[in-house]
Amino acid sequence: MSAIPSARSKYPFLGVFVNTLACIMLSKRDKAVLDFERSWWLVPGPKDRAVQEHLGMSAGRYYQILRDLLDDSEAMTYDPLTVRRLLKVREVRTRRRPEPRVIADGMDPADT
Numbered sequence: 001m002s003a004i005p006s007a008r009s010k011y012p013f014l015g016v017f018v019n020t021l022a023c024i025m026l027s028k029r030d031k032a033v034l035d036f037e038r039s040w041w042l043v044p045g046p047k048d049r050a051v052q053e054h055l056g057m058s059a060g061r062y063y064q065i066l067r068d069l070l071d072d073s074e075a076m077t078y079d080p081l082t083v084r085r086l087l088k089v090r091e092v093r094t095r096r097r098p099e100p101r102v103i104a105d106g107m108d109p110a111d112t
Helices: 014-025 028-042 047-055 059-070 073-078 080-096
Strands: none
Touching: 028 047, 028 059, 028 073, 028 080, 047 059, 059 080, 073 080
16 A cells, blocks of 8 residues: 655645745734744843834734734744744643633722
8 A cells, every 4th residue: 555645745846835835925014023033032122122123013012913913823833933932931820820800799809
């Protein structure tokens, strides 16, 4: 019995094509944000100031764009290491959040 070759073994250039498509689909701004996030620690000074100087946007806008990129499959294809690292950070922070308090009948459990 012969094994059926996978698409990747039959067409080794397919992976390059998919990565190239992701690079085309992401905007220059999105790529710049991911590139900056990958290496911002090399820049001296506070990160907020470096975002303003290198990307020309406020830190708040930078983090909005970055948050949206974490859920973008093209961003994962473009820079999987950075996106996975940030997803892990987000998951840890989400787990650390305390459960919301339940208020029944207008009584706050913390008041008792």
